[in-house]
Amino acid sequence: MVENNRWVKFSSHLILLLGIAAVVFPIYIMVIATTHTGPALQRPPFPLLPGDQFFENMKLVLGEGLSTAGAPPVALMMFNSMVMALGITIGKIAISLLSAYAIVYFRFPFRMFFFWLIFITLMLPVEVRILPTYGVASSLNLLNSYVGLTLPLIASATATFLFRQFFLTIPDELLEAARMDGASPMRFFWDVVLPLSRTNIAALFVILFIYGWNQYLWPLLVTTDERYYTIVMGIQRMLNVSDTVPVWNAIMTTAMLGMIPPVIVVLLMQRLFVKGLVETEK
Amino acid sequence: MAELRLDNVIKEFGEVRVIHGVDLKVQDGEFVVVVGPSGCGKSTLLRMVAGLEEVSGGEIHIDERMVNRVEPKDRDIAIVFQNYALYPHMSVRQNMAYGLKIRKFPKQEIEQRVNDAADLLQLGEYLDRRPNQLSGGQRQRVAMGRAIVREPSIFLFDEPLSNLDAKLRVQMRVEIRQLQRRLGTTSLYVTHDQVEAMTMADRLVVMNAGVAEQIGTPLEIYERPASIFVAGFIGSPSMNFVEGRIAADRQSVVIGQDFSIPLPQVTDAIQADQPVTVGLRPEDLHLTQESPDEASLPLTVDLVEVLGADTLLHGQVPHLDTLIIARLSGVPQVKNGEVVHLAFRPRRLHLFDRDSGKSLYYGQNAA
Ligand SMILES: Nc1ncnc2c1ncn2[C@@H]1O[C@H](COP(=O)(O)OP(=O)(O)OP(=O)(O)O)[C@@H](O)[C@H]1O
Ligand SMILES: [Mg+2]
Numbered sequence: 001m002v003e004n005n006r007w008v009k010f011s012s013h014l015i016l017l018l019g020i021a022a023v024v025f026p027i028y029i030m031v032i033a034t035t036h037t038g039p040a041l042q043r044p045p046f047p048l049l050p051g052d053q054f055f056e057n058m059k060l061v062l063g064e065g066l067s068t069a070g071a072p073p074v075a076l077m078m079f080n081s082m083v084m085a086l087g088i089t090i091g092k093i094a095i096s097l098l099s100a101y102a103i104v105y106f107r108f109p110f111r112m113f114f115f116w117l118i119f120i121t122l123m124l125p126v127e128v129r130i131l132p133t134y135g136v137a138s139s140l141n142l143l144n145s146y147v148g149l150t151l152p153l154i155a156s157a158t159a160t161f162l163f164r165q166f167f168l169t170i171p172d173e174l175l176e177a178a179r180m181d182g183a184s185p186m187r188f189f190w191d192v193v194l195p196l197s198r199t200n201i202a203a204l205f206v207i208l209f210i211y212g213w214n215q216y217l218w219p220l221l222v223t224t225d226e227r228y229y230t231i232v233m234g235i236q237r238m239l240n241v242s243d244t245v246p247v248w249n250a251i252m253t254t255a256m257l258g259m260i261p262p263v264i265v266v267l268l269m270q271r272l273f274v275k276g277l278v279e280t281e282k
Numbered sequence: 283m284a285e286l287r288l289d290n291v292i293k294e295f296g297e298v299r300v301i302h303g304v305d306l307k308v309q310d311g312e313f314v315v316v317v318g319p320s321g322c323g324k325s326t327l328l329r330m331v332a333g334l335e336e337v338s339g340g341e342i343h344i345d346e347r348m349v350n351r352v353e354p355k356d357r358d359i360a361i362v363f364q365n366y367a368l369y370p371h372m373s374v375r376q377n378m379a380y381g382l383k384i385r386k387f388p389k390q391e392i393e394q395r396v397n398d399a400a401d402l403l404q405l406g407e408y409l410d411r412r413p414n415q416l417s418g419g420q421r422q423r424v425a426m427g428r429a430i431v432r433e434p435s436i437f438l439f440d441e442p443l444s445n446l447d448a449k450l451r452v453q454m455r456v457e458i459r460q461l462q463r464r465l466g467t468t469s470l471y472v473t474h475d476q477v478e479a480m481t482m483a484d485r486l487v488v489m490n491a492g493v494a495e496q497i498g499t500p501l502e503i504y505e506r507p508a509s510i511f512v513a514g515f516i517g518s519p520s521m522n523f524v525e526g527r528i529a530a531d532r533q534s535v536v537i538g539q540d541f542s543i544p545l546p547q548v549t550d551a552i553q554a555d556q557p558v559t560v561g562l563r564p565e566d567l568h569l570t571q572e573s574p575d576e577a578s579l580p581l582t583v584d585l586v587e588v589l590g591a592d593t594l595l596h597g598q599v600p601h602l603d604t605l606i607i608a609r610l611s612g613v614p615q616v617k618n619g620e621v622v623h624l625a626f627r628p629r630r631l632h633l634f635d636r637d638s639g640k641s642l643y644y645g646q647n648a649a
Contacts, residue, residue: 173367176334177428181381182355191380195371 033252034058041248057253074254077231080149082261084219084230085212087150092159092208093201100163101189105175115164122157126218134221144225153218159204166200167193202272209265231258284345284358284435284468285310286331292339293326293492300326302492303340308485311466313459317479318489319515324472327489328438331470332361344436360429361438365445366421368413368428374400375409378427385432392431399427402461419450426458430465437462437469443478451475455482476516480504488512510559510639513632519564519594519607525636526560528552535560535633538601541579546628551642558642561632564594564609569616570625578623581606586616595622 033041036051061074102108103115126133133152142148170193178188219230229237235258238251286308293301301323308314316324329335331342333354342349349357360381368377375396382392400406403423413421422442429437442458443451459482462469473479479486480500488495488503488511496508507513507521514520526537532554534544543560552558570578579599587594595608595616608624616622633643 171365171367173363173365174369176332176354176361177363177367177369178380179334179354180332180359180361181428181432182384183380187384192369192371198371 030252030256033248034256036249038245038247038249041252042245053249057249061250061253061257072226072229072234074231074234074257076227077229077234077254078257078261080146080228081213081230081232081258083146084149084215085209085261087146088153088212088215089205089208091150091154092156093204095154096156096159096163097194097197097201099160100167101193103160104164104167105185105188118157118160120157121155122161126153130217130221137222143222144228146228148222149219149228149230150212153212153215156208159208162200162204163197166197170196199272202269206266206269210262213262283310283466285343286436286468286470287343288327288331288340289343290340291327291330291337291342293323293330293335294338299338300492301330301338304489304492304494306487306494306497308468308470310468313462313469313471313482313484314487315471315473315479315483315485316487316489317473317476317515320474322489323492324474324489325440328361328440328470328472331436332359332438333357334361357436358434359436359438360432360434361440362422362425362429362442364441366413366425366442368421368424370413373410373412374405374416374424374427377413377424378431381428381432395431395433396427399431402430403427418446419454422446422454426461430461430467435468437467437471439469439471441473442471443473444475451478458482476518480516486516488515490515506641506644507561507632508641510561510634510641513561513634513641517563517565519609521561521563521632522567522604522606523634524560524562524602524604524606526558526633528554528556528558530554535631538599541601543631544628545631545643549643552633557636559634559636559639561634562626562630564607566626566630567606567608567610567624568626569610569614570623572623578625579606581608581622581624583616583618583620583622586618588613 029046032047032050034057035054036047037053037056040047040051040053063073063075099118103111103118137143137148137152142151174192175188178192183191214232215230216232216236219228219233220236223229223233231254235251235254238254239246241247286306288304288306290303290305291301292299292303304327306314316327318324326335330337333349333352337350344357344359369380372380378396378399379392382395387395396409397406400409403426405420405423405427408416408420408424413424416424422445425442439458443454446454455478458471471482483500485498486500486503487497490511496503496512498506503512503516507516510523514523524537526535528535529542532545532548532552534542535558536542537560567579572578572580581595581597581599583595583597584605585594585596587596591611593610593613593616595610597606597608599606606624631644632641634640635642
């Protein structure tokens, strides 16, 4: 049905190019902004070509931070964000793998009841239960700590559900073969289920890492100590300065740095994805 | 090496009973095939022996040990599944070694056994491949290899050849049988393919709806089927059945209007005027000239199937309302619509009770 005429080709490419431009232009602006001084960005016209302030800006945000805005150095915020994102991702994957494994492979009383209980929490994302969760976190003395940043976000129905669905597709004979081979339940999990879930884990890793990295509301609530600020919070604080103009070169540099880890994760995991897709297993 | 014994084994899924008390004794080193139609409980029986399914009643013994409550891994049994159930993410070598690794065999011994099995199964060059890089027959061999490296005392097979094409199936069934003879391992083999069953078995168990209808050597079962079910299930094309009645003098059986077949011997199992089902194998029928001396059935041929070595005639006999099939050797010159005369030796006759389906009589043991 695709018409092979020149005009159709031209217009479809045009639309694609416009779409790309719409996505890329703001990022381009951001990158350009990291190479100019603050005043240069305030003065119209906004520069569209790179300047020479890149390393100065880097030094500023990575090392010193913006004391006027009450933001710690970016290096520390990056580290905090990384701890939070990795903590949430790894914690969520580990817990949901185990709970899905229990629900699929073990017969215990109220098995379906627990499954539905987990399932129902799908309807209660952090934002909905944020006040009670805050209450719990504070009475457990988790405010201003890495545990406080990650733990309340770890329990995850989505991942449990996805792993359950995947485990159900693993043929029963594989479990039976493993039983005949003498594998204990945990051995089967470790030697068979986990390797087979590799690509699912990679997919969830990407999604959850970005979810964790982009958390804003929760870190804002549980941290009051600068030492635990995350980068998403930091950017916000730099913008909300009173009495002075925002330091755009520093903000943009911070934003760009903040984008890098999710991009790296996507790129790394994407390779694993494609590998998993090409090697059709089972 | 072990002996396997089932005593009145029963299986219930909830309220439904699917195995109704099976007794079976498999001698040390024997190759017993369980055959039966789909859903008759073959796999269930096998899985109970393996320990993958709980036994609802009766006892399973391996040698002198009662294993009803023994974990699968402690029964010293290996099973080959229909879909092979190879671990997809492990190489052939790892697949075969996995059971030994778990049992904490020394590395060298594992290496040794895997290599030996690979030689035996001609898998040497595939050891580092993944299952998805192998053909069906090769996967089948890996599944066998995984079973033999453990050197278990019993092999179980659940329709291991049903995913292979016809030619490979013939080849693999010979290979499996040779391998089993060489290793001398007691084996229980499930299939729904009666050719596989006949050719491979030392002894055959014919199952029907959760009951072992008959247990015996393939030839016994072929020549002296204990029931209509067994008679119809074993043999291809299956046995012809026609309704009949024992004559008043018990010397003959009458089919159709008044076609009388003399019985070679009178036994006490049959009574005068008893309604019976008469069974005749297609291969026991042969062409004859119509003659007053010999009893013959006139067959109006509907269909001629030339198989090469044999020819199948399908057709009708007047006053018998069932289709009759005859298997003739060679290629006789018969056309559709033609009437031919079929004769048989009364010794090849089978009689079954019409109500219970149990065998009353076979001419074979009369002679
Ligand atoms: N887990 C189960 N729950 C309930 N009924 C079952 C279960 N497994 C098997 N059955 C029933 O038990 C009967 C025997 O099943 P089984 O799998 O042993 O048949 P089979 O002889 O192996 O057939 P096939 O040749 O198709 O493999 C069937 O009627 C089946 O519906
Ligand atoms: Mg089966």
